[in-house]
Amino acid sequence: MTSSAATYFDGTTWREGVLALEEGRPVVHDETPDASLPRFPHAIVGGFTDHHVHLMLVDPSPLTSSRLGRVLDLGAPFARLREWAPKLPVQIDFAGAFLTPPGGYPSDRWWAREGSVREIADADAAALAVAEMADAGASCIKVMSNSEAGPVFDDAVFAAIVASAAEHGIPVYAHAEGPGEAERAVRLGATGLVHTPFTERLDDGEIARQAASAAWITTLAIHEGEPLSIAIDNLRRFAAVGGTVLYGTDMGNGPTPIDLRAEEVEAMRAAGIDGAALIATLAPVDPRTPGAVLLRVPQPAAGVFDPLTAAPLAPTDLVTALTVELP
Structure with a gap:
């Protein structure tokens, strides 16, 4: 030795x-x-954590030689996760399927592999879906709330998903896109947003309310132009009032590296997150x-x-x- x-x-x-x-x-x-x-x-x-990946959209084998030690998959069929988990040295946590209303995003997207989307019509269907994800070992539930790409849950069904997840002791993370969706998702009980809000600039009062109850996953580098500027501004103010920030890249959304992403780290630094605060977002194992x-x-x-x-x-x-x- x-x-x-x-x-x-x-x-x-x-x-x-x-x-x-x-x-x-x-x-x-x-x-x-x-x-x-x-x-x-x-x-x-220890290896860093990417809190937003999609293993169904990439060849994850490069993770074997990457700087990541843990990933959170936020939308994939269980079969894909079961296929890769034994082959990789990284810890794979997952949400399971995207939960969305009938016809909601991303049910009509070509990249949404079979089994990766669960369309929820009512509170009963919500309870069944959440129970299925929990029984499969999901560490969180992902709710889709993208009003710019289709219908979104009404308040009652969204709240029913949150309540069902609470019964299983797992948090709810929301994809919030479109005017007012980030505010609504957190108001209805989402404990995290899978993207830093980029549709609109949130006012300081809303930023403070979100910082008190929800975590934000960064995913800054998937944007450019105005959405990137909006996201960086929102994140800077969120972090400044003590909001929980988690590094995440939306791996698989475009040509993202299967590794730590330098562009994401630099965008976080542009939002004022550096030094010990940056390390905390990366959650090294x-x-x-x-x-x-x-x-x-x-x-x-x-x-x-x-x-x-x-x-x-x-x-x-x-x-x-x-x-x-x-x-």
Whole structure:
């Protein structure tokens, strides 16, 4: 076994531990390193989280060598998720099917694979659909509320979905697009928006109300022009009043990388989210987790690292470092 002292980020704070090569794989141990151990020259973090992906729209195999350690799939048939989960080192959480009213978005889209959309007509159908998603292991429910691309749920059915999800102990995330939809979704109980609002500029009072009860997933880089400017302005004010911001790219929406997306990170910085706040949105997994994706980064300045400098930690990195350190 090859070992070195190492600094690692446990998801909350920096700690000292031991980086070891066991059965050909780097692992982090939460133990005080012996003074005789050489020091690994880089800091260690766990893989980052993309809180908005669509594995049905990409070849997810590049995730194996990416900087992501966890993804939240927000719309895919269960068969697709079951196919890929055993093949990938990343943790896959999921919402299951898009819940939408009859004829609602994205039921008419070519990219909506069979089984990825569930059309809900009433409260009874809502309860059945939510129960099905929960039984399949969904970590959240995704509700579609895109008034610019078709009908949306009335308040009663939307509220019924929220109530059913609450019975199963899982949150509801909404795709809110169109005038007033972001405000309505949160008012009706959505605990998150899967896109930073980009249809319209929310006033400061609404921003404060949303910050008190809902999380926003960023997805800034899928936009350009006015929608991008609106989203960055909304996100800047949301973050400034303490709103929970989660990094997400809408992977599969256009030519998005199957990895950490630099354009998303830079757009978040344009919204004033950087340093420790940026790291929090990326929710790196604890590198001590068995099987966790491990990344190496330059030693952080003032306790903060730049995620764009992270690279997957390979077994050869540890061997090479120790070979250089040892006489």
